[in-house]
Amino acid sequence: GAIAGGTLIAGCFDTTTNDDASPDEREFPEPQYGDPDREYHLRATESEVMVATDEPYNGWTYNGEYPGPEIRAVEGERVRVTVENVLPEETTIHWHGMLLNGDNAMDGVPGVTQAAIEPGEEFVYEFDAEPAGTHWYHSHVGLKLDRELLGPLIIEERDPHIEYDTEATLILDEYLPTEPRVETSSGNGGGMGRMGGMGGGGFPDAPPAxxxxxxxxxxxxxxxxxxxxxxxxxxxxxxxxxxxxxxxxxxxxxxxxxxxxxxxxxxxxxxxxxxxxxxxxxxxxxxxxxxxxxxxxxxxxxxxxxxxxxxxxxxxxxxxxxxxxxxxxxxxxxLNAIDSLDAYSGEPDRTIDFTLSGGMMGGDGDEWIIDGQAYPDADPIGIEEGEHVRFRMVNRSPIRHPMHLHGHHFAVGDALKDTVIVPGHMGEITIDFVAENPGAWFFHCHHLYHMETGMTREVLYE
Ligand code: C2O
Ligand code: CU
Incomplete structure (x- = not known):
């Protein structure tokens, strides 16, 4: 019963704005506020985390809880979440799975859809609970999601298509009680990160869980x-x-x-x-x-x-x-979606081929790249509103890349998803989506250490 009543908080929010952005800095989309049906408050804070009785450690949580408190609404409702940052560093929240139609400003990508929320500040997010289903929310600043800044976002269907007596949410995660840091799999045969056995250069990776x-x-x-x-x-x-x-x-x-x-x-x-x-x-x-x-x-x-x-x-x-x-x-x-996939069938208006790989970029070391480019020094993917767009991805690395597109569903095979694993060793995945939600949308590997070290693009259209 985590459903909050429809309490409206009147008055001022100390929201962050980009008022002080210098003229050559990027302009963010304007947040739109309406009349929310549900209201939540998340306080990003340092607190003790217990994963077992004898294993307390200092983590970063929402409201002192890990996983963070459940946010729940019914399909179509308007949800407002006030995020208060009392961490020592900046933060944001991304609503993973929400389509955010017309609400690009609520997507939570720092430097792309908003300025990061500074310590001591608040940001008010508001979005329509669409689509129904099992979603989640998480920080989108650097590796901070690899602390405890995450929680379930459940949107109840008006028609669930299935019958059930009870439900439970299971959140799977690594146990990583230390500061998240990028490690390099050295390929020297020992002591490497997650890519042991791959050999070759020093590819950025997660620390061992x-x-x-x-x-x-x-x-x-x-x-x-x-x-x-x-x-x-x-x-x-x-x-x-x-x-x-x-x-x-x-x-x-x-x-x-x-x-x-x-x-x-x-x-x-x-x-x-x-x-x-x-x-x-x-x-x-x-x-x-x-x-x-x-x-x-x-x-x-x-x-x-x-x-x-x-x-x-x-x-x-x-x-x-x-x-x-x-x-x-x-x-x-x-997998066969129950909703019609007609909008995604037929010849696309635009097809883009991507290779996913590790690259030897010199300088600070190697990076994870999409088509030879590492974000943020990567070209945005320009598309036009109304187009049926196809991405064909080939994975030239030996490991999986779970690719995620913000703000859209895509058809993959006969399923509708927003995140899909592109298998290693020349695995190929094709996704189709319809450009009907203008804005700046992240497209990235959800392996955070790949995302952070370059495997990210922006999909842009007006
Ligand atoms: Cu859960 Cu940009 O992602
Ligand atoms: Cu990846």
Missing amino acids: EGTLINGRLPEEPATIDVEEGDQIRLRLINAAAAATYEIGIDDHELTVTHTDGPAVEPVPVDTLEIGPGERYDVVVEARSPGTWPIRIWPVDESTSAGRALLDYEQSDGNVTEGAIGSRQLQLTD
């Missing part, structure tokens, strides 16, 4: 989902990790995939699925096997240990049972 968290808990003291036999449980899965792709499965239970980054799909029964940074899947689990069962997440291609939560039946004695997990893994080609 110290474990895997579900809802901010280490596996020794897991989060628990209480169920009753016969329940249909909707699980909202959010990968909030900076770098890790996870595979998820539940002992002795099947997952029926029902939504991809928000939009509904024809239900697909599987045993496991892979979820990359920024992606969300909703699955329905039928509680037909009383006991206390592990919900497992394994980091894919990483040496970090697995995470777990528990599915705990009311009748159970609480002893964890180990069971089998089958081998049917979700494939992108299994």
Whole structure:
């Protein structure tokens, strides 16, 4: 019950503006405020974080909580979130999954859609709760998301397309109690970051995680989902990790995939699925096997240990049972959106080819690049309003890149998503979208250390 009433706060906000921007600085879109149905307050602050009883550390959180408080609204409502920055550094919030039609100013990308919120200041975000589904919010300043500045953003469907008795949100993340910092995988055969074995140059990477968290808990003291036999449980899965792709499965239970980054799909029964940074899947689990069962997440291609939560039946004695997990893994080609994809079919007005790779750029070291260019010294992608645009991406590096486009849905295969994994070793992914939301929109790898070291572009149109 995190639904706030419709309280309106009258009076002045100490909002940040770009009034003092020098004339050659970029102009940001003008924020539009309306009449919100829901109102939330997030205070970005340093506080103690507990991922297990004996593991407190100093983190950066919203309202002292990690994951941050749930923001929830019903499809179509107007949501206002006042963000107060009491961190020692600047911050912003991005509403990952919101289309922000006409609200480019609320996208939370510092230097692109707004000036960053300075310590001691506030910014008021407001947006329409569109589309429905499982989304999340996070800081979009540098590597700060790789602290604890993230939380669930749940938009309830007016027509969910599925029936379920209860729901729970599972936020997957790395345990990284130290200051986020870019490391270089040296290729010297030892002590490297996440790209061990790749060889070659010093590619920027995430520091090694110290474990895997579900809802901010280490596996020794897991989060628990209480169920009753016969329940249909909707699980909202959010990968909030900076770098890790996870595979998820539940002992002795099947997952029926029902939504991809928000939009509904024809239900697909599987045993496991892979979820990359920024992606969300909703699955329905039928509680037909009383006991206390592990919900497992394994980091894919990483040496970090697995995470777990528990599915705990009311009748159970609480002893964890180990069971089998089958081998049917979700494939992108299994997904069929329920909404029509007509707008994305046919020949595009504009096709853009991208290669994703690590580049030897000299200078400060190597970078992650899109078509030979590293952001911010990269050309914006210019498109025209109304166009059907196709991006064809080829991944020339050995590792996955979870690519995310702000402010739009795209069709990939027969699914509608906003983030998609481009597989390593010449993996190819084609996405189609319609340019119907003018503004400056980030397009980037959601592996934060790739985003930060160049694998980012701006998509621009008026
Ligand atoms: Cu969650 Cu720019 O992204
Ligand atoms: Cu990447």
